[in-house]
Amino acid sequence: MRLFYITLKYLAVTLWSVFVIAPFLWAISTSFKDFQSVTGGATYIPWVDFEPTLDGWQSLFKSPARGGVDIVEPFLNSVFVTAAGSLVSIILGTLAAYALSRYTFKAGPMRNGDITFFFISQRIMPPVVLAIPFFIMLGKLGLLDTLLGLVLVYVVLLMPIAVWIMVDFFNKVPQEIDETALIDGCNPFQAFYKVVLPNSIPGIIVAGMFCMIFGWTDFFFAFILTFTEVQLLPVAIVALNSSITPWWSLSAAALVSVAPLVVVAFIVERYLSKGNLSGALK
Amino acid sequence: MSLIASNLSLKPDEQYHLDDICFEMLQGQIYTIIGRTLSGKTTLLKTIAGLIAPDSGGLVLDGNDFGSIPVWKREVAMVYQQFINYPHLTVYENVAFPLKQRGTQKAEIHNRVMNALSQVGLEGFQSRKIQALSGGQQQRVALARSLVKEAKILLLDEPLVNLDYKLREQLREEFKSIFNTKASADSILIYSSTDPVEAMQLGGQILVMDEGRILQQASAKEVYENPNSTKVSQITNDPAMNLFEGMVGEGKIILSPEIQFDSPTHFKGLPEGTYTFGLRAVAITLGEIGFPFAIELSEISGSETFLHLKHNEINLVGLLDSVQSFSIGEKVTVKFDISHLYAFSTDGSLKSSPYGGLM
């Protein structure tokens, strides 16, 4: 019986792994193909099924004037916007979450739970709802097609995530720690940054990772709100989706876009194994 | 130096509540607040610390308004029941934290921290991380951090309740000796507890709290000898004082047709009528002559045996200072030491005490 369970478990884990890896393997294979290898039916293994070329990978560093995508600048833009948006969201979201976890707020019929829901409910809005008003607003502010404008929008996108995770996290940090700090002579701000903050690093790391994931993978806002100056990675890659799509370049670019977050996956796993994450998530 | 509380009140809001609290506390004394869980002890301590603002009433320290000073400027220290320390700091940094916050000189910090650590028996632990300590050691760190401030008011909120029995006994002894030296200095020490024994052992003044009110404030001895109400008698005795209804008349006390006995001498002058009588478990033993009771349950605790006894409507807990076993339902003869009998009016206030207290 036990053997049966174990066999079943390994079988299931293996099957799922295959499912997870399959599109990546396909993308890796495709990234070495050319037009004929793509349109001649499914091919898999280089040299056996088709003659590999490096065109797809080389195109990542070529200018669009030579059929490439030149993802270096979009890559850096994406890194900046994601990092800055996450940072601002984490800072403001952590502060707000701390207030919502520790203090009681009343505003008419609104209580803490309602304010928390207000933050989280921003995620209910499909991007298409906000895209046009955002466009007009950023236009009025002269922030269209700027890194700053994108960061502003990403804050709206990401702060709800930071608040959601950090409220949960702070609810599990004993309030007595803050009280002790106050009694020991810290004013509420000092208590927060000298005592609460250093003990919230796991939560902040988790919230930061979620922000980075959701920021890095967003397409829609970046697509609507930028023109020629600030191009983000997903937008640059989707711009390869032509009527004669260079699948090889697109596959190579897709793989590159995943790479930085694979590092994030490793960090998440490390925190999981150390048990640090457990306190950070409900 | 004195701390005066006048009419502190806090309307029920979730778990916090205070109801018209008044007291005066003097320096160099230990005050033990005793009360059941949720009786308002922690609320009162946090109010004194400044973590909770009362709805009304005030606190005055040495003639100055204390209640309006924010918590971080009040000269208080507090130890929690949950071993609260700063997990990201070492033992040394934890103890030094309040001093650094105050801007004390480095050298002085060092001296005072090392001194405080030795007071609580943690020499050599200064560079340890908090998580690497046992619960008892963590609580010692918390205590050291409170002592090092030499605050005017030291608050201890059930500091031993989460420790195991042995450690609790040991730490309590240490606390006592630390407090005795500490209390000789210029602090007011306020200690809260649910455990009557602990309160009695610490000596000093006792404040009995229930439902946000102070029921009685007196020395430990006085509270023990003359609990001013049935409620106090319940809260300050473990096991709770036995209470039963009966009549006083013609020099006799009648509990039931079978249980009647002569009125003790200290009841002289007690008007005839119906009373609630109180008798501690120690005053109820088995004897050759006495009243017939049935054993409901017997528990052995250390070298003693608690007996849960029943006679018609009367339920009592008695205490034998030896280990014996009984079968449930067994009939026994129970002896009352009536020289320790209390009489309370039916609404609960003390009418007569074996120690001759308030009549």
Next chain:
Amino acid sequence: MNFKHKYLFLLPGLLVLLGILIFPIGFTVRLSFSSWDSFYPGLDFIGLDNYIRLFTDDMRFWEAFGRLSLLSLTTVFLQYVIGFSLALMVWKQIVFQRFFRVLFLIPMMTTPVIMTVVWRTFFHESLGPANDFLSLFGMQPLWLSSEILSKFTVILVEVWQWTPFMFLLLLAGLLSLPKEPYLAASIDGAGPVRTFVYVTFPLMAPISIGAIIIRLIEASKIMDTVYVLTSGGPGTATETSSFYIFIKGLREFQFGYSAALSLTYLVIMIISFTIIAKILTKLMVRGS
């Protein structure tokens, strides 16, 4: 605790969010009473016309809602069941534990709109590997062009993309469970199934509810996948609410109307989520 400092903690975040959102939301409300269109860009006032059209003359919007419910509930249910199973499998000892954990997280890290392009080629009915493999068994399923199967393919890609999210939250939850109940269960001689039913599942109920709600919120926006994979087709077989709003707004440029759609959508969503959260809490907590 209650100090006036509390406002200084809360307000920066709240005000920034409100500050950024107040114009877009107010503008959307105003827009919904206008006929702003591709040929008339302006805020005229046409009263409730857009709403009347939406409630009386737009079956496609309500059909899209039905489809959205079907797709989001199914995907989230599958993600929960699979995510929970996977989390249970790599929770205790298993060889290559770290490898599997990292691997299971990765799909979440990919950009949906890019990975879905890869999936599209993967399921390409005549050039993709899926049918190349299945043709060995004489099958040529129409992944993207059959009315029923295209919904399944959208679900499949969504499950691939977002099961890791569920997996992560549930694994973190499992790792934080107290040990005592398991000791008690093993003393009582409970087998793995009973232990799961009576210990693990009830203990995980609050985490599960939180995870399901958050995923439902995210899944209700399902858009990128549909946009790339099927464009809502064949017919309207995979057209969801947000994609329909996208078509009306950014394809056909009926801004006024799409604003009315958006607001109606938001109100319905907020009400639905409140009800769903209540039902889930009842079911799961009672179940334990």
Next chain:
Amino acid sequence: MNRVTKISTLAVTASLLAATASADKWSDQFPHIKNTGDIAGECSYESMSKKDYGGQKLTINTHAVPVMGEPTALHAEQFSALTGAEVKVIHTPAGDLYSKAMVPFQAGQAPYDIVFGFSNFLRDWKQYLEPVPAKYVNMPQMQDVTQGHIDVNSWDGEMIQFPIDGDRHYLKYRKDVIDNPEYQVKYKAETGNELRVPQTWKEYGEMAAFFNGWDWDNDGELEYGSAEVMKKDDLMFAAFFSRSVAYSKNPRVKGGFFFDLETMEPLINGPGFVAALTDWVEATKYTPPGGINFSLGDEINSFGGGQTLFSFSWDDAFIAAMQDDSPIKNKVGSAPLPGSDSVWNRSTGAWENTYNQAPYIVWGWTAAVAKQSKNHDMAFDYLCFFANDANHQADIAIGRFGVNPFRKSDFIPEIYVERQGWDSEIAKQYSETLLAMEEGSTNRVFPLRVPGVFQFNSAVATGTSKALAGQLSPQEALDEVAAEWTKIVKRIGADTVREAYAVGVALEDAE
């Protein structure tokens, strides 16, 4: 036509001469034009090098790489090198080009000096666009553009978009199959009909069905009948209209193909359109697996990769098939769209049983300059440079660029034979097919260019794709589209739509 050919031949001969004569300094610097060298003209390399746009910035929104996107970026780079201007190019997928420019237009923003798009955007865009100045309209380079493409880029006689590309739908077929005597015999034996280039959609369907699902070119893979854009996206309606014109465009009925110009009643659910949609639903049986979800890209890959017998839409699939590395190079043929044996007459309300064929002047790539741009001169210079003779001739030789013939001088078979190694018969057929559509026909349909064009097209896409998916019958589906069209007309205002539609109808009804 003779006169035209003569002029064109002269022009090409001149350019070919130039190519052989000079390894001029411009082709050294810009290898893109190494075949011809610089060709003198208003906007030649030489002329541009005399302009100084140093310190100015030109911003362009164009299509994704490579189709249109790559030549835009390439010419931007060259333009920048010649004039000193800073040129920024953003690439956008086709489906989003309209909104990517329309959002800023409507919000009063001017992020782009130049917007690439399709000619059917014109009515919605034109209020935001700067008309092409007379000096460009009158320059020799423009005189070479076919009348069809002048019309497509103009609104009521005023040129607003700049012709940079030629687009039309035509039939592409596998010459090696249709001309194969063995198959001709086999087909005749099994169906009783001739195997020839299909003259009607009926023949098209029969042949496609016959050659569907078996390996007729012996490459080990299955082949299929026809690859068409059937995915419910922003291109599928064009495929539907290409299939509809033969049944619905009656040269004896004036006053509108899509609407009755007088009443503005939609004609889209008339018997002609229903017949076309019925054909199209039938076509789902002879497309490759998943053909019902093919985008233009899939169609190009499928036909261009040798998977199907037929295909009809823009040039791309044909050019892809004729690339050097293609396995079916010189095995494909081109022909006008099939016609029909009968055509609906909406005035009499009856079918006329005469052969009918009509080209659908499908919208295509164009580019225009934003009115709000502060760099009109530079922007028009860029577009003019983009389409100058040297660039144009180099561009049309590169399949993935998506730049197709639209100059009279493009329709000369020798170009394709010499530069791209096409079989001379194929090149001749190609040139003649295209030119006939540009200049020859009097029974043409122009694209629907009215306000809210996307709403109309989107309704067509939704309705027809429901029919393709089998959710509705062709008649039900088109009734639904007509009802939707009626509502859109009502919302926008019948007069507004009529005014715009009349511009297209005037071109169609012109003799």
